[in-house]
Amino acid sequence: MIENVHKNHPNGGGTPLFKQISVVVRPKDVIAIQGPSGQGKSTLLRVLAALDTIQSGRISLLGRPVDSWGPCEWRKRVCYVPQQPAMLPKTVEDNLALVSKLHQRKFDQPLAKRLMDEVGLGDLSWSQNPAELSGGQKQRVQLVRSLLLGSDILLLDEATSALDAQSKQAVESMLMRWKEERGTALVWVTHEQEQAERVANRFWYLENGDLSETVKKDELTSFSLDQGGVE
């Protein structure tokens, strides 16, 4: 999906943040991105989401370069979920219905209800203003809103950083069910080694501009047989 991507450090010093990195994302992959702070994990998600520029390289999905999809279609297919939830100052329901409004689709209320239940927000009033919610509640509402887009790839930036252990487990289980049902790939920045090991089948490590990859042992055979991926 990304080939020889080169990006300079945003500090303007001319040092590379990414040095010719290439990776493929396959349906149902769960990829944990790890590495020291400031090495470009969030930036890599934004590059994949076509929200940040690169100096050279190719970003594509299903064999088509990002430019040929157009920004709106790309964002439907590749959805970035930022660490800090950005909510409309309306109701929870307005926020949940936002993506269907933006993309002229019917709001799937039963699905939204099911997902809210699954992330432990079954009792939350949908008429509340998100400003009244806790950080962890906002993070889960944002995640459900993103899932309703039905994208091929979800880019999760520390998606459970504001959650207690129980809610974190609920979110992890829901995301695992979702990717099995829908074939969605999850590319997930997490600082938690234990979480990475629980959820991921592939691991990307970013440091000094290089991306190295390891794969779970039981995945090695299928991985080497199936390098084709989404691209």
Ligand SMILES: Nc1ncnc2c1ncn2[C@@H]1O[C@H](COP(=O)(O)OP(=O)(O)OP(=O)(O)O)[C@@H](O)[C@H]1O
């Ligand atoms: N808008 C910006 N302007 C200038 N520098 C930026 C900007 N955004 C990120 N950076 C710099 O780019 C580098 C990569 O940042 P990024 O947030 O991608 O790293 P990260 O690996 O996700 O870090 P962390 O683990 O701390 O979240 C950092 O050195 C950061 O200071």
